[in-house]
Amino acid sequence: MNAATESTLHFVDPRQFKARTAEAVxxxxxxxxxxxxxxxxxxxxxxxxxxVDEFEALRGVGRAIRQYSLAKLPELLPQLEAxxxxxxxxxxxxxxPEQANAIFLAIARAHGAQGMIKGKSMVSEEIELNxxxxxQGVDCLESDMGEYIVQLAGERPSHIIMPAIHKxxxxxxxxxxxxxxxxxxxxxxxxxxxxxxxxxxNEFRDAAIGxxxxxxxxxxTGSLVLVENEGNGRMCTTVPEVxxxxxxxxxxxxxxxxxxxxxxxxxxxxxxxxxTTYLNVxxxxxxxxxxxxxxxxxxxxxxxxxSQAYADADFRPTLQCIRCGACMNHCPVYARIGGLAYGTTxxxxxxxxxxxxxxxxxxxxxxxxxxxxxxxxxEVCPVGIPIPDLLIQLRHAAKHDALPGHAPLxxxxxxxxxxxxxxxQGWAWLSTxxxxxxxxVAIGRRLAWLTPPWQGGWTQHRTPLKLARRGLRExxxxxxxxx
Amino acid sequence: xxxxxTRSARDAILGALRRGAPAPALPLPDLAPYLTGRYxxxxxxxxxxxxxxxxxxxxxxxxxxxxxxxxxxxxxxQVLRGALATRGCRRIAIGAASPLQPQLDIALAGLEPRxxxxxxxxxxxxxxxxxDAGVTSTLGGVADTGSLLIRPGSGEPRTLSLVPPVHVAxxxxxxxxxxxxxxxxxxxxxxxxxxxxxxxxxPSKTADIQQVLAYGAHGPKELVIVLVDDLEGAA
Numbered sequence: 001m002n003a004a005t006e007s008t009l010h011f012v013d014p015r016q017f018k019a020r021t022a023e024a025v026x027x028x029x030x031x032x033x034x035x036x037x038x039x040x041x042x043x044x045x046x047x048x049x050x051x052v053d054e055f056e057a058l059r060g061v062g063r064a065i066r067q068y069s070l071a072k073l074p075e076l077l078p079q080l081e082a083x084x085x086x087x088x089x090x091x092x093x094x095x096x097p098e099q100a101n102a103i104f105l106a107i108a109r110a111h112g113a114q115g116m117i118k119g120k121s122m123v124s125e126e127i128e129l130n131x132x133x134x135x136q137g138v139d140c141l142e143s144d145m146g147e148y149i150v151q152l153a154g155e156r157p158s159h160i161i162m163p164a165i166h167k168x169x170x171x172x173x174x175x176x177x178x179x180x181x182x183x184x185x186x187x188x189x190x191x192x193x194x195x196x197x198x199x200x201x202n203e204f205r206d207a208a209i210g211x212x213x214x215x216x217x218x219x220x221t222g223s224l225v226l227v228e229n230e231g232n233g234r235m236c237t238t239v240p241e242v243x244x245x246x247x248x249x250x251x252x253x254x255x256x257x258x259x260x261x262x263x264x265x266x267x268x269x270x271x272x273x274x275x276t277t278y279l280n281v282x283x284x285x286x287x288x289x290x291x292x293x294x295x296x297x298x299x300x301x302x303x304x305x306x307s308q309a310y311a312d313a314d315f316r317p318t319l320q321c322i323r324c325g326a327c328m329n330h331c332p333v334y335a336r337i338g339g340l341a342y343g344t345t346x347x348x349x350x351x352x353x354x355x356x357x358x359x360x361x362x363x364x365x366x367x368x369x370x371x372x373x374x375x376x377x378x379e380v381c382p383v384g385i386p387i388p389d390l391l392i393q394l395r396h397a398a399k400h401d402a403l404p405g406h407a408p409l410x411x412x413x414x415x416x417x418x419x420x421x422x423x424x425q426g427w428a429w430l431s432t433x434x435x436x437x438x439x440x441v442a443i444g445r446r447l448a449w450l451t452p453p454w455q456g457g458w459t460q461h462r463t464p465l466k467l468a469r470r471g472l473r474e475x476x477x478x479x480x481x482x483x
Numbered sequence: 484x485x486x487x488x489t490r491s492a493r494d495a496i497l498g499a500l501r502r503g504a505p506a507p508a509l510p511l512p513d514l515a516p517y518l519t520g521r522y523x524x525x526x527x528x529x530x531x532x533x534x535x536x537x538x539x540x541x542x543x544x545x546x547x548x549x550x551x552x553x554x555x556x557x558x559x560x561q562v563l564r565g566a567l568a569t570r571g572c573r574r575i576a577i578g579a580a581s582p583l584q585p586q587l588d589i590a591l592a593g594l595e596p597r598x599x600x601x602x603x604x605x606x607x608x609x610x611x612x613x614x615d616a617g618v619t620s621t622l623g624g625v626a627d628t629g630s631l632l633i634r635p636g637s638g639e640p641r642t643l644s645l646v647p648p649v650h651v652a653x654x655x656x657x658x659x660x661x662x663x664x665x666x667x668x669x670x671x672x673x674x675x676x677x678x679x680x681x682x683x684x685x686p687s688k689t690a691d692i693q694q695v696l697a698y699g700a701h702g703p704k705e706l707v708i709v710l711v712d713d714l715e716g717a718a
Contacts, residue, residue: 040694057516064512071506074497092486093493106486145700146691162691169693193689193697200701205611221676231645231687231702238641238679239603249496256673260664261517271690275628275663277547277702279682287678289637291579292603303492307499316504 012156012343014355017366024337030166034338037165041329044272045380061261063384066320069253073310076219076252077301083222087284089297097127100302104129104211104244107298108138111242113208115139117200119236120147120228121213122160122323123246123302126345126358129211140211143200143232145193152179158339160346161270161325166338200232210236210294214247215266215322216259217299224299225259226280227266229273234280243285243294249301250310250319262322265382269324305357305410312406314393318353320383325350327377327387333370342367349377353390361398361411368394445469518664524627525661526668534714536626536659541710543629547685548698549706559653559711560590563618566651566707567594572615576647578639582620583653591618599640610642616649617642617703623658623670624708630684631708632666634677641679650703652683656712 024030049055069076081091094100108116116133118124118140130140130151142151146163150156153175157163164172169187176195177185183195204210212233216225224245226233237243253259267273286293309315328334328348339347344355344364352367368391371377377387398415402408430437448467455464518526525531541551554562567575572594579600581587588596597606597614619639622632631652635641644650660666663682671680687702698704 037694054520057520058522061512061514061517064509068509068512071509073506074500074503077497077500090486093489093496095492095495099487099489099492102487103489110486143701144691145689149691162694164691165694167693169695172692189692189695190697192692193700197699197701201611204701205607221673223676229687230689230691230700232700234641234645234681235701238645239607241604249500256676257514257664257667258512260667261514261522264517264522264663275630275682275684277684277687281676281680283676283678283680285678287637290640290678291599291601291637292640292642293678301496303496303499307496307503310500311503313504 012340014343014359014363014367017341017343017370020341020343021337021370024341029168030338031336033166033168034335037159037162038329038335041162041272041325045269045326045329046272048268048272048274058261058265059382059384062265062322062382063320065253065258065262066322066383067317069258070250070310070316070319072254073250073252076254077249079254080217080219080222080252083219084284084299087222088287089222089284089299092298092300093303094127094300095303097132097302097304100127100246100300100304101129101132103298103300104133104246105136105138107242107244108133108136108209111208113138113242115141115207116209116211116244117203117207117236117240118142118144118147119210119212119226119233120144120163121211121246122157122345123213123248124211125157126304127246127302129246141200141203141207143203143236144228145196145230145232148196148200149175152176156340156345158347159325159328160323160350166340204232204235204239207240209242209244210238210240211244211246212236214245214251214299216262217247217252218256218259219252219254221256222283223256223259224282224297225263226278226282227263227276228280229271229277231278234278237280237282238293241294242296242298243282244298244300245282246300246302249303249306250321262383266322266324269326269380269382305359308409309354309357312409314406315357315390315409317385318357318390320385321350321354322383323350324382326380326382330376330380332372332374332376337370342370349387349391350385353385353387353394356394356397356409356411360414361394361409362414363411365398365411365415368392368398441467441471445471522627523662523664525665530669531661531665533657533659536661537656537710537712537714540624540626540629540659543627544624544685544708545629547629548688549629549685549708551708551710554709554711555715556711556713559709560586563587563651563653563709564590566709567591567616567649570616570649570705572649574614574616576610576614576617576643578619578643580638581618582638583618587618599643603640603642610646614647616651617644617647618651618653619643621652621654621658623660623666624654625661625663625666625682626659627662628684630663630666630682632670633681633683634671635679635681636677641681644681644683645702648699648703649705649707650683650686651707651709653709653711656710656714 149164158166285297334348686706689700
């Protein structure tokens with residue numbers, strides 16, 4: 001395939017979140033890009049959901065479908081598998097990214113394929129398919145325009161729906177000119193898209209294997225449903241002789257008629273569209289007498305920590321997500337730092353609540369703290385995930401042992417700090433002993449002049465904390481005495 | 484072909500899910516608020532008169548940058564021919580067993596029709612690089628969104644509406660339904676799902692570069708809908 005696949009960018013450590021956040025906030029260009037993109041997406045969504053009652057009614061249906069599907073998940077998955085198998089789809093299961101990559105590699109080897117053409121799939125990002133295949137000499141080429149741009153630049157997607165949202169057309173023009181032979185610099189968007197179309201069209205025509213994600217799976221009918229505007233998803237799932245779909249185990253619903261309300265919510269929440277250009281419903285490989293469509297269809301069902309979220313009734317709503325991106329589009333933190341700062345496949349509020357299950361709490365402990373708890377994410381979520389509540393629970397899980405009746409999460413209490421814990425315990429002890437408390441505060445006030453001007457992270461952006469000369473209690477007592 | 488045996492992962496995943504917090508048995512979700520609301524118009528109760536849906540369909544389809552050409556059951560082949568001529572399309576891919584026959588052959592007389600009668604592997608290069616337009620029938624239309632419901636199959640393969648740069652779709656006005664669920668209920672019985680079922684709304688597009696909308700990303704750059712008003716005789 002072409003030069004696009006040379007560069008590899010390995011996993012960015014989410015432990016560096018705070019450092020990258022500082023860099024992102026200082027990048028005026030990046031902030032302006034995200035601000036305008038978020039305003040654009042918010043306005044487009046709002047045009048559809050102006051009537052709150054209508055939105056709530058539709059969201060109620062979406063939430064009920066997702067909760068119902070999750071409650072039945074242990075039954076729906078085998079039902080889906082049986083139906084797909086009957087249709088001729090080969091179903092594979094993977095607990096870990098390594099297992100999923102091994103399946104992809106085995107299929108590529110079995111067909112002697114040197115490369116794969118990819119439609120948009122966040123789950124394939126999750127398993128770092130491109131890099132793992134490149135290590136084995138198999139080139140994966142992204143074909144979603146945004147993903148293609150990001151791959152060409154050797155970067156990661158910064159948004160789950162609009163992967164190249166952090167780049168300007170000028171940057172993309174320079175990237176194309178530098179990386180695609182025979183292309184000059186043009187910042188005409190139609191021309192840029194025409195260039196991408198021309199390059200990728202040859203790849204669709206010649207690729208032996210097409211890869212895609214899945215938006216919804218239907219257990220009763222064995223359907224794989226893909227939602228898209230560009231047509232690259234249809235290309236990848238129709239033209240190559242082999243189609244490999246990969247998705248998370250939570251994406252299944254029971255009945256076909258349950259897809260339509262979710263579709264209505266997904267497209268309006270994601271990009272403010274009533275419908276996408278294509279809703280592509282796939283029911284197995286090419287049948288006898290048919291003249292196109294893949295001869296083989298594979299489905300890889302990935303767990304990668306989802307069953308941990310499932311096991312705890314408190315965290316299970318995390319899996320209701322239909323990946324619309326509305327939570328990040330409305331998040332004041334995401335809008336200021338962008339998607340790359342998170343270092344995880346899924347950025348923004350959904351990333352902060354799903355990543356601790358995918359990667360463990362140890363490397364992701366800072367992500368749930370990247371929220372002012374303003375509640376916008378929960379307000380716009382089309383399937384009613386209580387995102388702010390989940391953020392608070394994950395903050396707690398990072399600092400404390402599991403509560404009685406709850407199994408510990410991977411990395412539970414990894415952010416626990418004995419000094420901090422001791423300080424809180426001491427404060428609790430003191431606060432429940434009024435005489436001692438008053439004495440301690442009185443001493444503290446006398447010694448307020450000793451307060452150091454430098455107080456760690458706090459004073460980086462704020463004035464130092466200092467005990468006031470007179471406390472609230474004292475002031476109130478004085479005021480009441482006056483009346 | 485030896486692929487990894489993933490049954491142990493299957494057992495591990497399903498085992499973990501079954502051991503998970505006991506799920507309360509939830510009732511089947513009530514879709515009524517969706518079906519009776521603005522998004523499900525006409526999916527419950529009597530069929531909305533398709534004559535009243537033509538104008539909204541045309542407006543919605545045009546809103547997504549589809550071109551809609553009105554035609555009668557008698558003149559639609561000429562209208563279709565005109566659409567191809569305007570665009571300079573000569574090599575036209577059609578299904579080997581299109582429901583639009585025999586009129587489609589008349590419409591394409593003198594052009595270079597390419598019948599999809601061999602597997603795609605046998606003529607991929609021509610389909611990708613030499614064909615100017617693909618013509619397909621449609622199962623129905625959705626007035627609220629200007630969408631086309633398409634059920635490809637052996638008679639009209641999937642790539643006809645995908646690979647050529649222009650897609651011309653013929654839609655009968657009697658097949659227009661108010662909303663997506665109404666059309667799906669009437670036209671796409673799920674007990675016999677075809678290999679592929681499509682909802683197509685406008686030409687291919689993307690806003691991946693600085694949120695600027697551009698058409699013709701990977702699929703057809705143009706979608707032309709020949710809307711055949713077949714309601715006169717039916718009424």
